[in-house]
Amino acid sequence: MATQRALPVLDEQPDRWEAQLRKGVLEMAALASLWQGRLYGLEIIRFLESHSQLILAEGTIYPILNRLKAEGLLTSEWVEAEAGHPRKYYSLSDAGRQRLRLMTEAWSSFANGVSRLLEPVFHAAEKDLSAGTPILERQEKQ
């Protein structure tokens, strides 16, 4: 009984938290996807999926691109394609490059700090895995 009650909490909470986490870095990720050159919306989505499994729903990226452009961090241009319809390509503006550099600095010091903090947990989890004991069961026993 205890297992049945506890499991949904353990299953759902990290999911929702993870979704928030992904959403939080989406702006930085969108800027980062354009670091090497211009892309159109769907290419940005594919880029983020293949590099970081970062997309929540396809619709989320477009309003973000729209806002980044309004803030002057991105520029856009319509380019005719063989597909028969033009595509809207985005590029980083100078301000966008600058912002992304600052974000990268902040992110890496933040991520390093958090990693150090989580190191003991990480090692414990690894040990559990190699011992063949699922973390959930261990927590149940305690």
Next chain:
Amino acid sequence: MTVEVQIESYLTALRLHLGSLTIVEREEIVREINAHIRDSAEQSGSSVEAVLARLGPADELAKQYRDGYLIRKSSRSISPLVLLRGALRLATKSVFGIFVFACGLFGYSSGAGLLVVAFAKTIAPAHTGYWVQDGRMVGAGAFEFGHPAQAHEVLGMWIIPLTLTLGSLLLLLTNYLIRTSLRVSQHWQSKL
């Protein structure tokens, strides 16, 4: 439903829900989403239905555009009405927004009240002022009939420049406060 009808009805709904944006911005968004639907269906080989499902409902998508737009637009405005609308939108999102909206409402109404006093002094000078009795304030404001007979008014015509200045300052300060809060919130919002 044919593919074209499916796409068109999605775009029509999107256009409808983007009503508050300018026509140029709206059409640009619709054009981009149109290209996305066609590209996505073609490149992933999935049906238009599946692509539309991945995009989410048109009204949800429009809402994400509209929220950013209203707050952005009002943060550039100097009109108290537009600013208050922006603050109201912010209030639906966070406790900070509720606080900004309440301060805005208080600031604007107090500022306007002071201006009303200045105006009232010109049409009802005997009943507008700041009354003092034995060193204590016993009445202040416009069209004031409730103060005791022994009380005397201390400001005279000075109340006009005084309330005009204070009222205008308060209105400007409130404008500044809301605009700044809306700008700051845009950065928060993009990180939430």
